[in-house]
Amino acid sequence: MNPIVSTKRFSWPALIVVVxxxxxxxxxxxxxxxxSILTKALWLGIAAASxxxxxxxxxxxxxxxxxxxxxxxxxYANLVLADGGAGAAWNPYLALIGALVIATVVGLGFGWIAAxxxxxxxxxxxxxxxxxxxxxFSQVTGLSGFGGINSVDLPGVVGSPExxxxxxxxxxxxxxxxxxxxxxxxxxTAFGLGMQGVRDEPARMRxxxxxxxxxxxxxxxxxxxxxxxAGVLSVFYNTRITPGSINLAQTIDVLIVAxxxxxxxxxxxxxxxxxxxxxxxxxxxxxPEVGNVLGPARFNTxxxxxxLIIVLASPGGLIGIWDSLMAKVRTPRRAPAPKPVPQxxx
Amino acid sequence: MATPATAAEPAILRLSGIDRRFGxxxxxxxxxxxxxxxxxxxxxxxxxxxxxxxxxxxxxxxxPSSGRVELFGHxxxxxxxxxxxxxxxxxxxxxxxxxxxxxxEDNLFLGxxxxxxxxxxxxxxxxxxxxxxxARAMASQVGLxxxxxxxxxxxxxxxxxxxxxxxxxxxxxxxxxLDEPAxxxxxxxxxxxxxxxxxxxxxxxxxxxxxxxxVALRVAQWVTMMHDGAVIVEGTPEEIRxxxxxxxxxxxxGLISHx
Ligand SMILES: Nc1ncnc2c1ncn2[C@@H]1O[C@H](COP(=O)(O)OP(=O)(O)O)[C@@H](O)[C@H]1O
Ligand SMILES: [Mg+2]
Numbered sequence: 001m002n003p004i005v006s007t008k009r010f011s012w013p014a015l016i017v018v019v020x021x022x023x024x025x026x027x028x029x030x031x032x033x034x035x036s037i038l039t040k041a042l043w044l045g046i047a048a049a050s051x052x053x054x055x056x057x058x059x060x061x062x063x064x065x066x067x068x069x070x071x072x073x074x075x076y077a078n079l080v081l082a083d084g085g086a087g088a089a090w091n092p093y094l095a096l097i098g099a100l101v102i103a104t105v106v107g108l109g110f111g112w113i114a115a116x117x118x119x120x121x122x123x124x125x126x127x128x129x130x131x132x133x134x135x136x137f138s139q140v141t142g143l144s145g146f147g148g149i150n151s152v153d154l155p156g157v158v159g160s161p162e163x164x165x166x167x168x169x170x171x172x173x174x175x176x177x178x179x180x181x182x183x184x185x186x187x188x189t190a191f192g193l194g195m196q197g198v199r200d201e202p203a204r205m206r207x208x209x210x211x212x213x214x215x216x217x218x219x220x221x222x223x224x225x226x227x228x229x230a231g232v233l234s235v236f237y238n239t240r241i242t243p244g245s246i247n248l249a250q251t252i253d254v255l256i257v258a259x260x261x262x263x264x265x266x267x268x269x270x271x272x273x274x275x276x277x278x279x280x281x282x283x284x285x286x287x288p289e290v291g292n293v294l295g296p297a298r299f300n301t302x303x304x305x306x307x308l309i310i311v312l313a314s315p316g317g318l319i320g321i322w323d324s325l326m327a328k329v330r331t332p333r334r335a336p337a338p339k340p341v342p343q344x345x346x
Numbered sequence: 347m348a349t350p351a352t353a354a355e356p357a358i359l360r361l362s363g364i365d366r367r368f369g370x371x372x373x374x375x376x377x378x379x380x381x382x383x384x385x386x387x388x389x390x391x392x393x394x395x396x397x398x399x400x401x402x403x404x405x406x407x408x409x410p411s412s413g414r415v416e417l418f419g420h421x422x423x424x425x426x427x428x429x430x431x432x433x434x435x436x437x438x439x440x441x442x443x444x445x446x447x448x449x450x451e452d453n454l455f456l457g458x459x460x461x462x463x464x465x466x467x468x469x470x471x472x473x474x475x476x477x478x479x480x481a482r483a484m485a486s487q488v489g490l491x492x493x494x495x496x497x498x499x500x501x502x503x504x505x506x507x508x509x510x511x512x513x514x515x516x517x518x519x520x521x522x523x524l525d526e527p528a529x530x531x532x533x534x535x536x537x538x539x540x541x542x543x544x545x546x547x548x549x550x551x552x553x554x555x556x557x558x559x560x561v562a563l564r565v566a567q568w569v570t571m572m573h574d575g576a577v578i579v580e581g582t583p584e585e586i587r588x589x590x591x592x593x594x595x596x597x598x599x600g601l602i603s604h605x
Binding site for chain 1: 405407426427428429431432436437439443444445446447448452455456457459460461464465466467468469470471473474477513517
């Protein structure tokens, strides 16, 4: 059912150029752009990367990543000093670690259950998980405040974003690069190669002596950790968290970001997130008013149309389109290789 | 050539009264089979005879509807495939089941890793180096040393079949089961495969499903003939060659008429 995926390795020069550009971005763009476009794209990209990591390397398309990041975000907001929630008033760094541990443990536990199903069933179970997390926090106001937890205490590295968004931007950038490189490196380890084996041929993996369920469970745990990182960063970004920010719409948005970028390459996560953030912010200005059909309020329609076009044009998303363009540019038309002459006649 | 019936060593594999149904299809009916250490056994029979299903029952792909599977002297009837693999059983699949998105070397790396420890290792280690050496050595044994870095999806059919055998061998099995390894190979490739099988370490027990009589009867010391889910004849290659039932079945299905 899945197309055969080869997770190509990225190019270092391209990464260095992108990171260098990102590093000087604060000099080039407005605070608004730095915050609402770039910082948002970076943390949203991490959330999408956790989905793409599972899809590309383990062949598991999960809708549970927002559930996990919701848990991480809520855990963080409850553990530190904040307006609403439990207000445990921990040190923010300690709360950060606590939130990631909780997200990873929940991910491992839930992954252990979900790992037994595949394809559409896995999709449904993970979707149910995200919905469950949303309803849990909507209803347990002791943990989510009335309408959210506000004025969440942030760790020192973030600085005070209202006056200077640059430190938070750099923190998010560094974490995004670490996530990208870390997941890439992981894919080359014994565990990471095994995950790709599970993606391509689970029956062969069993025949070779691997415990496929355990591999899937751990892959889900790793993705949960990454989703947890995105969840905590989203709280840093918003300085608050509400049940509404981890609802079904957000689950679908993260899926859309991943699909727009491309489900088969990690880079796609940030390409998709940047595209999404740009459309989210600027579609109001770009889109002309056309009766009731189009208009500034039609952000979701626009994203939906883009989603549809990309899904139809390239299952590999924008990254896939880029790859096939580059392939055309790089390989000039060659005559087909001559068929080898058989040595014996059948 | 010693026949299994006279050998004194205990069986490495024993099937007793194995049955397997798929809904209405009775794919395997009351099969008894004994294979001794170091033996070279061929399983023959027309398409649909139940040969692959017997392999799946031995490797633990699914359990038998009834009957008992013993491997290396242990009852493994209810043991999952991965545990049987770790006991020293390797198999290939009739239609290649390779990791299409990984390179030849990475495929063989996983083949070598599977029976070892450290499946969940998330950091590079010197153990990886040893597994990679094993993988590369196996690649040259099956004639793929020039394609180490190529993705499996870019290999030809013949190369994929060679890798399929390599994937089973790289785990250094005690019992090796090959399901039609020569299917779709050119004559030259089949000759190479036969040479490779004849050159296998004597300690390896081999069970081979093969339609190509040239390959099967050259490699095997003892032949089990299946039809309609049951074993109908057992004997030496010479006996099988001269057996009328075998001829009827194979000539009837046109399998050796063109040779
Ligand atoms: N997984 C399965 N599900 C349903 N029927 C099967 C399955 N595997 C094999 N069969 C049926 O069992 C019979 C024997 O098949 P098989 O063992 O593949 O034969 P052979 O390998 O000798 O050609 C066939 O009728 C086949 O259709
Ligand atoms: Mg078969």
